[in-house]
Amino acid sequence: MDNQEKRNKEQLILVAAEQEFLTKGYDGARTTSIAKAAGVTHAMLHYYFGTKEELFERIVDEKFRIMSQSMLAVMGEPDLPTIERIRSGIAAHFDFIAKNPHLPRFLINEVVSRPERYSILQNRIQGVINILFSQLQEEIDNAAARGEMEWIDVRTLLISIMSLNIFTFVAYPFMETMLGDFMSDREKFLAERKAENIDTIMCRIKTKQP
Amino acid sequence: MDNQEKRNKEQLILVAAEQEFLTKGYDGARTTSIAKAAGVTHAMLHYYFGTKEELFERIVDEKFRIMSQSMLAVMGEPDLPTIERIRSGIAAHFDFIAKNPHLPRFLINEVVSRPERYSILQNRIQGVINILFSQLQEEIDNAAARGEMEWIDVRTLLISIMSLNIFTFVAYPFMETMLGDFMSDREKFLAERKAENIDTIMCRIKTKQP
DNA sequence: TTTGTAATTAACAATTTTGTTAAACCAATT
DNA sequence: AATTGGTTTAACAAAATTGTTAATTACAAA
16 A cells, blocks of 8 residues: 555545534534444544544644634725625625535534634734734725724624625525525525625625715 | 422422533433432433423423524514514614524524434424515514615525524633633623624624725 | 332443554565 | 564443332321
8 A cells, every 4th residue: 555545545444434423513423433433443543543532632723714714704905995895705605614514513503612722813813814803904994984884893894794604504494494485596595695694794784874 | 298299399399400410411310419409319300291302392392382482583673674574683683592592592493403303393383484584584674675774685684583592692701712802791792792793783784885 | 108100310221433453464675 | 474563443441420120118198
């Protein structure tokens, strides 16, 4: 077996672990189940990754990194006028979550069940985010001063955007039970949701004429 | 020991079980931990409730019932004009979730991890909800025809309201890591969020004058 | 007081799950 | 061919967790 095949085997375990952890969470995941899905004995899993805990952290670290990227996505394209930039940011954020539909629920559950573990990770991203936030806040301040939009605290805005975009996916199976027919065509439903979320935020920040 | 005290002991287990299941989920919960928290031997837990599964379903059933009530809350006070009714509905829904902050994440996780089990439960609430939805939809149709508000599909509206209200609590610990200072005063933060959610939806459904 | 029923306890059993280890294996290098 | 290194397997061990049971207690009714 050459080096490529070894990497491959390690990779198979990682892929299976990602699937298992993201859908079942740490407590619901079984290392034997991961090994089986990867097509290896469970001793191999321990050989490469030590413990369930260590394997899990490999996945969590990667997912946290990916999730941080989505924070950048919501900043939108820099060259557009502020309001269009926000519009593009919402769309990009929605698309990102649509590509990683299990990610938010997974990370939320992790942080909820082990808050202490992620305080370090938090500090790391908080610095980056604060800078981005203050940049966007300044843009908003200026645009509002020019009467191009209503003023809003960037953090308030971000929470609203994240709520609308993320909840759709976090609660998807739950809403399906109540709104089965309304959501039967997933592609169509998501396209409508994306448009609706953009509309909702745009309404909120567009200049009102009394 | 009289009957009251027996009920009391059963109740102690239920209270402890609720706490454990809602915060840790089914997989993370431990029957021994529940028994310990309730101050009884774990054999007592099995004596009263049979299995972990059965105890869990007791909790889930109750929580599903409570959650259904919140669907009614979002319908608002019937005597108000449509737009004010929706406003009161958003506020009532927000307050309800604020009183049961763990409920949404718990139920979402349950439905996600065992979708098949809840198809029956779904049918039960779907009937009630469809009637309420069509009533509110008719009100919206009329109000929109009178030019009092923008037309919107009631299901689209409901999803937006639920997204804004529920996500705040589902992702609270997660957002705290990014926005610690912004959220340090929980009461103030929640009050602002509630107002913001109402504003956001009101903007979306109020008549636009072009 | 006796008797019957439910409640309680402690000890045990069964299963699941994670983790370990010693031996076998394979491939490349000397 | 022998050595060396990492890889793989099967069997085992340890721990945790759920569930059971037989014996004991408490209590109320006959």
